[in-house]
Amino acid sequence: MFNYLIQGIFAGLIFSLLALGYTLVYGVLRLINFAHSEVLMTGGFAGYFYLHYTIGQHLVSGNIGETLFYIVTGVLISGVAGTVVAVAIERFAYRPLRRRNAPKLAYLISAIGASYFLLNLAGKEFGRYPTATSQPFDNHVVFTLWGGQISMYDFVILAASIVLLVTIDWIVSRTKMGRAIRAVAQDVETASLMGVNVNRTIAGTFALGGFMGGVAGFFVAINQGVAYDMGFKPALFAFTAAVLGGIGNVRGAMIGGVVLGIVMFTPIYWLGQPWLEEVIAFSVLVLILLFRPTGLLGERLGRSA
Amino acid sequence: MATPILAVEHVQVRYGSVPAIHDLTLHVDQGEIVTVLGANGAGKTTTLRMISGLHRPYSGKVFYEGEEIQGRPAHELVGLGLGHVPEGRRIFGTMTVRENLEMGAFGRRGNFSADFDHVYGLFPVLGERQKQLGGTLSGGEQQMLAIGRALMAKPRLLLLDEPSLGLAPLIIASIFVIIDRIRSEGVTVLLVEQNANQALRIADRGYVLESGEVRHEDSATALLGDDRIRRAYLGGED
Numbered sequence: 001m002f003n004y005l006i007q008g009i010f011a012g013l014i015f016s017l018l019a020l021g022y023t024l025v026y027g028v029l030r031l032i033n034f035a036h037s038e039v040l041m042t043g044g045f046a047g048y049f050y051l052h053y054t055i056g057q058h059l060v061s062g063n064i065g066e067t068l069f070y071i072v073t074g075v076l077i078s079g080v081a082g083t084v085v086a087v088a089i090e091r092f093a094y095r096p097l098r099r100r101n102a103p104k105l106a107y108l109i110s111a112i113g114a115s116y117f118l119l120n121l122a123g124k125e126f127g128r129y130p131t132a133t134s135q136p137f138d139n140h141v142v143f144t145l146w147g148g149q150i151s152m153y154d155f156v157i158l159a160a161s162i163v164l165l166v167t168i169d170w171i172v173s174r175t176k177m178g179r180a181i182r183a184v185a186q187d188v189e190t191a192s193l194m195g196v197n198v199n200r201t202i203a204g205t206f207a208l209g210g211f212m213g214g215v216a217g218f219f220v221a222i223n224q225g226v227a228y229d230m231g232f233k234p235a236l237f238a239f240t241a242a243v244l245g246g247i248g249n250v251r252g253a254m255i256g257g258v259v260l261g262i263v264m265f266t267p268i269y270w271l272g273q274p275w276l277e278e279v280i281a282f283s284v285l286v287l288i289l290l291f292r293p294t295g296l297l298g299e300r301l302g303r304s305a
Numbered sequence: 306m307a308t309p310i311l312a313v314e315h316v317q318v319r320y321g322s323v324p325a326i327h328d329l330t331l332h333v334d335q336g337e338i339v340t341v342l343g344a345n346g347a348g349k350t351t352t353l354r355m356i357s358g359l360h361r362p363y364s365g366k367v368f369y370e371g372e373e374i375q376g377r378p379a380h381e382l383v384g385l386g387l388g389h390v391p392e393g394r395r396i397f398g399t400m401t402v403r404e405n406l407e408m409g410a411f412g413r414r415g416n417f418s419a420d421f422d423h424v425y426g427l428f429p430v431l432g433e434r435q436k437q438l439g440g441t442l443s444g445g446e447q448q449m450l451a452i453g454r455a456l457m458a459k460p461r462l463l464l465l466d467e468p469s470l471g472l473a474p475l476i477i478a479s480i481f482v483i484i485d486r487i488r489s490e491g492v493t494v495l496l497v498e499q500n501a502n503q504a505l506r507i508a509d510r511g512y513v514l515e516s517g518e519v520r521h522e523d524s525a526t527a528l529l530g531d532d533r534i535r536r537a538y539l540g541g542e543d
Contacts, residue, residue: 183411189379193388
């Protein structure tokens, strides 16, 4: 059982990284960026190509320095790729609508359009078949805890996620950019009267969320390989996680991801049906929307006063 | 005559295709308190929003310290010294009093401790409640915070939109005292008010707007003494 719990936690951390992108953007724009799945995909492919051209078919030596090097550089490259795509989505799919004061529905359609464009561009350029990623480290079991096996991969995800989640929490709550994001989330006009450049802040929000999404893509890529449609399912789960934690709430997205991961994977121990995870995830989504639409923590970035 | 700190020339503002302001011309001289009076829907708030860059004028020109500013975004104008305290105070409810004030100084660099002291000097209650969330303050305290927040940007011209709205008479009186004091410290004030009586008592001049146009324009004392104005905007008393 512990194995499933652990599997849930680590899958959940990836949901958390991805959920941050949804929640941050929702905070400032009050809309769900349905093109976020392609941010993960881009990060995944960036990581894939990076490892493909550095490691290729070689086996890595497995010493800690080398492992660390590939992980840190891979995370950075995927994160930057995610940032670039997220900012581009904002710039080309959303900002023109904002300038024209378009209704919310237009953003949704624009997001789906951007998503399909990127999805099929990747499908065309990189092929329609899933490909395995070169392994940056030897994925052995590091230690066993109450029968649950923690592998190198889990260990890496845990460490990287904690670093990233702490960093983003610090950025949002302590830095000047974070203050601008919170101000825009609460009241766009008043934020601009304070001297906050709203467009730049929105782009910055997409950049932050994009970085996290790109990193999530890196981890999915090394674990499951890459495919042009690799973003679709994790993005739906992450969206569920963001709603579960309270959309617009940064810490909520982090907690929501892990809780969702646990809720999704642990029951497999008893029920033994792997397909159940999806049923559970979306049942959770429906139940939250019915009974606690503000999520576990409620909305905190956003307006309330 | 010196250039006015603010000059609005033949401005028209539209919401969609509906004009909210027809052909507005007004000016504010350095060091003045000028008030804009008028009934609901006369275009007072739109006037301030247009000046501070929240709403783009359809036509006409706006000069701030001699420089054309119409169409420039609000966040740039703050840096030029144009402060706007919006209608309804618009405090950041989930930020503390101090964080709200920090937001006011967002576009500035350096150390603001003197500015915090200055604001806490004007409004001692804000100093006592530094760590309280903005949303938990009373209406009067929120108005003080909104004004204090705008002062943190060190404005040379302050636009005030209905600072007395929804406040108790005693609080209103103290807000007007503070506005007068802010002017005496060198900040020019353009004040939009429904509370015409109080506004005219501290103002030097006033404009009366009606359906998006200036209907009367005179010194504050003259407007206070004008029977038609009294009847229309100052309530029927004496």
